Amino acid sequence: MIIDRLDVGHEVRAALAEGRAVVALESTLISHGLPYPKNLEVATASEAAVRASGAIPATIAVHGGRLLVGLDGAALSALATAPTGSVRKAARPTLAAALADGGWAATTVSATMMAAHAAGISVFATGGIGGVHRGALGGVAPTFDISSDLEELGRTPMAVVCAGPKAILDVPATLEYLETRGVPVIALGQADLPGFYARSAGIPAPMSAPDVAATAEIVAVHLRVGSGGVLVCVPVPEADALPGEVMREAVDRATAEAAAARVAGPALTPWLLGRIATLTDGASVRANTALIVNDAAVAGALAMALAVSLAATTRPPV
Numbered sequence: 177m178i179i180d181r182l183d184v185g186h187e188v189r190a191a192l193a194e195g196r197a198v199v200a201l202e203s204t205l206i207s208h209g210l211p212y213p214k215n216l217e218v219a220t221a222s223e224a225a226v227r228a229s230g231a232i233p234a235t236i237a238v239h240g241g242r243l244l245v246g247l248d249g250a251a252l253s254a255l256a257t258a259p260t261g262s263v264r265k266a267a268r269p270t271l272a273a274a275l276a277d278g279g280w281a282a283t284t285v286s287a288t289m290m291a292a293h294a295a296g297i298s299v300f301a302t303g304g305i306g307g308v309h310r311g312a313l314g315g316v317a318p319t320f321d322i323s324s325d326l327e328e329l330g331r332t333p334m335a336v337v338c339a340g341p342k343a344i345l346d347v348p349a350t351l352e353y354l355e356t357r358g359v360p361v362i363a364l365g366q367a368d369l370p371g372f373y374a375r376s377a378g379i380p381a382p383m384s385a386p387d388v389a390a391t392a393e394i395v396a397v398h399l400r401v402g403s404g405g406v407l408v409c410v411p412v413p414e415a416d417a418l419p420g421e422v423m424r425e426a427v428d429r430a431t432a433e434a435a436a437a438r439v440a441g442p443a444l445t446p447w448l449l450g451r452i453a454t455l456t457d458g459a460s461v462r463a464n465t466a467l468i469v470n471d472a473a474v475a476g477a478l479a480m481a482l483a484v485s486l487a488a489t490t491r492p493p494v
């Protein structure tokens with residue numbers, strides 16, 4: 177059982193026991209998504225943003241065969257400064273190997289959801305979820321590269337706060353997949369689906385809620401009557417957003433280059449994010465940084481609102 181591998185930090189354990197708001201944070205964006213020292217700054221700022229909302233942060237990673245829920249400062253910087261290639265990327269299909277290996281592994285959205293749910297956490301913040309990659313379903317040689325994040329959202333009850341599916345993806349196909357798997361997708365404060373680096377993905381969101389309180393109501397009901405997760409999409413802060421056109425050009429070029437270089441599998445997302453950072457002269461890293469910290473703040477507020485309503489009920493057995 178996953179619970180046998182779980183090490184929940186003191187502060188997080190106490191907060192959960194008291195029914196206080198806790199927000200899970202993932203670690204792949206630290207090890208594979210952003211360069212040092214930006215990654216450590218973002219991880220620290222995200223934890224601070226959760227605390228500023230009144231909730232307790234729980235950054236999750238794998239080390240020494242254990243799933244750590246609530247990294248301390250030393251662990252966070254060990255992960256952020258580890259040499260490239262020395263940290264595994266653990267998703268649901270690769271979590272067991274990462275635990276068996278005994279070294280450091282960062283958890284993606286899917287593995288973070290597994291650990292957070294086992295610990296009893298209902299709210300999780302990330303930058304952008306993985307999804308259906310471009311070319312996964314069509315073209316001469318479909319890759320079938322669909323992130324395990326989507327299946328996890330379909331099965332694990334939890335609110336995942338992000339800035340939209342990552343812009344490198346086939347976003348309409350990703351929305352269709354989420355619909356098929358029964359995952360509500362809520363845009364916060366706007367009708368358009370947030371576009372990760374950009375405020376809008378250029379398509380309407382399946383549904384929207386005006387504010388955190390209204391979002392919390394939908395999430396609370398879903399966690400009681402539905403199964404699986406809810407995806408809450410918050411637009412990147414205006415000041416750091418990439419203009420839609422700049423984003424589209426960089427994403428198109430990076431995607432074509434990745435195909436030409438035959439980059440595939442778990443290496444694809446980190447490769448694309450890195451290439452887009454170069455193509456936009458670092459502007460995409462500023463947007464990515466800002467959206468991650470903003471998501472953490474919103475997740476903190478959501479967890480505060482939910483702590484009240486979830487405390488009043490017991491979750492049905494799964």
Ligand code: PSU
Pocket residue numbers: 202203204205208209210267283284285286302303304305306307322323324325441442443445449464468
């Ligand atoms: N959000 C970011 N940067 C990232 C990620 C999210 O701003 O690097 C990570 C998440 O951990 C997500 C993963 O689960 O990218 C998706 O990887 P893949 O496409 O290989 O499933």
Ligand code: MN
Pocket residue numbers: 321322323324441442
């Ligand atoms: Mn993949």
